[in-house]
Amino acid sequence: MSKxxxxxxxxxxENLGQGECLVELALPLSIAELKRQLADGxxxxxxxxxxxxxxxxxxxxxxxxDLIPEQVNEVAFFPPVTGG
Amino acid sequence: MILVQEEDFQVDAxxxxxxxxxxxxxxxxxxxxxxxxSDLPKEVCSFxxxxxxxxxxxxxxxxxxxxxxxxxxxxxCIVHRVGRLSVDDQIxxxxxxxxxxxxxxxxxxxxxxxxxxxxxxxxxxxxxxxxHWVEAKTNDEKSLERWSKLRNS
Numbered sequence: 453m454s455k456x457x458x459x460x461x462x463x464x465x466e467n468l469g470q471g472e473c474l475v476e477l478a479l480p481l482s483i484a485e486l487k488r489q490l491a492d493g494x495x496x497x498x499x500x501x502x503x504x505x506x507x508x509x510x511x512x513x514x515x516x517x518d519l520i521p522e523q524v525n526e527v528a529f530f531p532p533v534t535g536g
Numbered sequence: 537m538i539l540v541q542e543e544d545f546q547v548d549a550x551x552x553x554x555x556x557x558x559x560x561x562x563x564x565x566x567x568x569x570x571x572x573x574s575d576l577p578k579e580v581c582s583f584x585x586x587x588x589x590x591x592x593x594x595x596x597x598x599x600x601x602x603x604x605x606x607x608x609x610x611x612x613c614i615v616h617r618v619g620r621l622s623v624d625d626q627i628x629x630x631x632x633x634x635x636x637x638x639x640x641x642x643x644x645x646x647x648x649x650x651x652x653x654x655x656x657x658x659x660x661x662x663x664x665x666x667x668h669w670v671e672a673k674t675n676d677e678k679s680l681e682r683w684s685k686l687r688n689s
Binding site for chain 2: 459462530535
C-alpha cells in the first residue's frame with residue numbers, strides 16, 4: 453500500500469469542504485477506481501463522479517482509464533478549466 | 537517567459553521584453569480583461585482566479601513548446617494573473633515575436649485558445665454576497681478543433 457496525496461480545486465474543493473487528503477492505495481490503480489473509492493470514502497464524495505470532472509497525475513492531465521503509477525507524488529481532481 | 541502572479545503587469549514592459557532579436561519583424565499581443573459581468577455596480581462585483589501551482593506553469597510551457605514546433609517564433613511571453621481582481625483589471629497577456637506577422641498572429645491566437653482549455657485556472661465571479669464558479673464554454677473546446685484541422689490539412 454502507498455500513501456498518495458490527492459488535491460482538489462475550485463468548486464470541487466468547496467463542495468468537498470477540503471483541499472486535499474492523504475489516502476492509502478494499492479497501486480497501480482486507475483483514475484476511475486480512485487474516483488469511486490473517494491466517492492465512497494469522503495463526505496459528499498459523490499461530487500467526484502459528476503460529469504466533466506477532470507484529473508491529473510503529477511501535473512499531467514489524466515483520463516479515467518489512466519493508471520496511477522507506484523512512484524506517484526500527487527493526484528488532482530478539478531472541474532473543467534476556465535482561464536484566460 | 538511564463539509568469540503566474542497576483543501583481544498587475546505593464547504591457548509596454550512586456551512588449552519591450554519581446555524585442556531581443558534583431559530578426560524581429562512582428563509582435564502580436566493579446567490582453568484579456570475582467571469585463572462587467574453583472575447589472576450591479578462594478579464596485580460590488582469581484583472576480584477570483586484560482587490555479588494549480590506547478591501544474592499551471594507546466595501546462596503553459598507545454599502550450600508554448602507546441603507553438604514553437606508549429607511556427608518559427610523568436611520569443612513568447614505569457615503572464616496570467618491569479619487571486620482577487622476587479623472589473624476592468626487585466627487578467628492575461630500573451631505576446632509573440634517572429635520575423636513575419638502571419639506566424640506572430642497565428643501563434644498568439646493558438647496560445648490563447650489552448651490556454652483557455654488546457655491550463656489549470658478557474659474563475660469565480662462574486663456579486664455582493666452571491667458568488668459562482670464560471671463554467672467552461674463548449675465554444676472554447678470547439679476553438680481547439682480548428683488547430684488540429686490546420687495541422688492535418
